[in-house]
Amino acid sequence: MGDSIKRLAVLGSTGSIGKQTLDVVRSLPDRFKITGLAAGNNIQLLNKQIEEFKPEYIYYCGADKTKYKNQRFINMEEMVSLSDVDIVVVATPGGSGLSPTLAAVKAGKKVALSNKESLVSAGKIIMEEAALNNATIIPVDSEHSAIWQCFEGESKKCARIILTASGGPFRGYLKSRLDEVTPEQALKHPSWKMGRKVTIDSATLLNKGLEVIEAHWLFGMPYENIRVIIHPQSIIHSMIEFPDGSIKAQLGYPDMRLPIQYALTYPERIDNQEIPRLDWNALVKLDFEQPDLDTFPCLRLAIEAGKEGGTAPVALCAADEVAVELFLSHRIKFNSIAKLIEKVLKQHRNIKQPTLEDIYSVGSWARVQALELATGVN
Numbered sequence: 001m002g003d004s005i006k007r008l009a010v011l012g013s014t015g016s017i018g019k020q021t022l023d024v025v026r027s028l029p030d031r032f033k034i035t036g037l038a039a040g041n042n043i044q045l046l047n048k049q050i051e052e053f054k055p056e057y058i059y060y061c062g063a064d065k066t067k068y069k070n071q072r073f074i075n076m077e078e079m080v081s082l083s084d085v086d087i088v089v090v091a092t093p094g095g096s097g098l099s100p101t102l103a104a105v106k107a108g109k110k111v112a113l114s115n116k117e118s119l120v121s122a123g124k125i126i127m128e129e130a131a132l133n134n135a136t137i138i139p140v141d142s143e144h145s146a147i148w149q150c151f152e153g154e155s156k157k158c159a160r161i162i163l164t165a166s167g168g169p170f171r172g173y174l175k176s177r178l179d180e181v182t183p184e185q186a187l188k189h190p191s192w193k194m195g196r197k198v199t200i201d202s203a204t205l206l207n208k209g210l211e212v213i214e215a216h217w218l219f220g221m222p223y224e225n226i227r228v229i230i231h232p233q234s235i236i237h238s239m240i241e242f243p244d245g246s247i248k249a250q251l252g253y254p255d256m257r258l259p260i261q262y263a264l265t266y267p268e269r270i271d272n273q274e275i276p277r278l279d280w281n282a283l284v285k286l287d288f289e290q291p292d293l294d295t296f297p298c299l300r301l302a303i304e305a306g307k308e309g310g311t312a313p314v315a316l317c318a319a320d321e322v323a324v325e326l327f328l329s330h331r332i333k334f335n336s337i338a339k340l341i342e343k344v345l346k347q348h349r350n351i352k353q354p355t356l357e358d359i360y361s362v363g364s365w366a367r368v369q370a371l372e373l374a375t376g377v378n
Contacts (some may be wrong), residue, residue: 006264009036009057009079011100012091016195017114017140017256018184020341022049022088024261027274034162036079038053038092038100043173045353057082066240076100081107087264090115093197094321095363097124102356112263114140116198116210120306121314122359123217137218138263143211144218145259146237146250152267158240161221162247164231165291166191166253168203170231175295181334183327191234193252201298204337205291209302213313216306223307228299230289235278242376271311297338305345310352312345318366319344326374336377343373 008025010066012136013016020040025032034053038059039046046060050071057079058071080088080100088104088315089112090097097115104111113119119126120288130137139145151158170178186203187196194202201207212226233284237259239249253276261272293300296322305312323337332340345368351358 005031005033007033007035008087008089008264009038009082009085009089010034010089011038011076011080011087011097012040012114013037013049014039014042015091015093016193016198018089019045019093019366020256021025021091021112021194021264022053022273023136023274024257024264025053025273028261028265028270033268035082035085036074038076038079040092056084059198060210067160069087077103080104080109080115087112088263089140089260091120092197094328095317098359099290102126102129105130106133108133108135110136110138112140112260112374113137116207116214117142117317119217120210120213120317121363122356123213123281123313125356125359127217138266139214139218140256140259140263141211141214142234142252142254142256142259143238144214145262147219147240149262150238150240150248154240156242157220158248160225160241161215161219161245162227162229162239162241163208163215164229164234164236164238165205165208165261166234167214167232167289167291168204168205170203170229173295175335178295178334183330186327186334190232193256196328197321197324200327200337201320204298204334206297206298206302206320206337206341208291209299209306210317212303223303228291230291232287233283233285235283235286251278288360298341301338301341308350311354311358312348312350314345314354314359314362315344315348315366316341318363319370322367322374323371332374332377339377340370340374343377349371 029289034055036057041061042061059076080103087110090101091114095117097118101118166349187199189199193290234254236251239247241247257275305316319341323340326332
């Protein structure tokens with residue numbers, strides 16, 4: 001195999017980011033080969049991906065693991081550590097991404113990271129292991145990819161990071177009106193095509209709070225120097241501000257394939273006609289406004305948990321996983337997501353310097369607590 005062809009392991013291949021990663025691979029067949037695919041329970045789609053990309057290794061959460069004769073079934077931690085894997089794409093949802101992300105950085109891999117919860121829950125551990133093993137973590141999120149790109153060519157640290165947010169489908173709503181919104185409405189994001197959980201997290205602005213914590217770890221930026229601003233057009237993906245007041249921004253059409261491709265091809269930029277360009281004739285204006293922390297308290301809760309540190313972000317993520325699932329199954333109201341997370345955080349006893357075992361333990365505790373407290377939040 002030529003040196004120009006990179007071998008990929010895609011974790012979460014049947015999810016939104018996983019499918020768009022395979023779109024990029026499909027459009028650039030001379031650049032990438034799929035070595036491993038890992039998925040959850042969508043076996044039907046995984047089978048189609050296996051037939052098309054013919055990976056040597058697979059993992060999924062289903063029962064029958066013996067029917068594949070041409071693939072070897074291995075767990076995700078083994079898959080990301082293989083010598084014939086050059087790039088690991090971590091696009092699994094929730095807490096399932098932590099262990100394989102840690103295994104990938106310990107193996108010194110280039111990691112295209114989409115899973116937020118890994119860095120939010122164990123940022124210190126992951127970044128230390130990455131430095132120790134010369135692993136490279138390239139963010140796939142459009143906002144962090146934008147910041148990564150803005151830092152290119154700069155010799156000095158910036159003064160401030162400015163994370164943009166679309167505001168989600170309920171921007172401008174009164175808090176009382178949010179009690180009536182349905183999961184179906186919340187899943188209609190105005191700018192991005194994403195998985196169900198991250199789409200709900202975007203609607204509550206919890207997702208933006210997680211991105212603040214991620215930015216803290218990825219770029220070594222103090223929380224007080226990270227700002228969130230609402231930008232409904234989703235054209236400016238994020239910005240960095242320098243000590244002299246100059247601001248550098250990355251703009252692009254809101255399509256996740258663009259940051260995915262950049263993570264895979266970095267430091268190269270490759271023409272891909274499948275990805276749309278901005279139409280400057282159609283771009284009328286760019287709006288900006290402050291986030292409404294009273295109407296969307298999840299953003300405040302996430303930033304507070306990040307500043308508290310320790311296992312507070314772990315409890316935040318685990319409680320949110322449960323709350324989002326309860327909302328999607330029509331068991332709690334939209335506003336109750338924040339209420340449930342806050343209740344769990346109030347009961348949480350923080351461990352300031354957690355081990356990996358502490359992180360898993362607190363995550364389990366928070367999920368149980370969220371389920372027990374759910375009946376009293378509506």
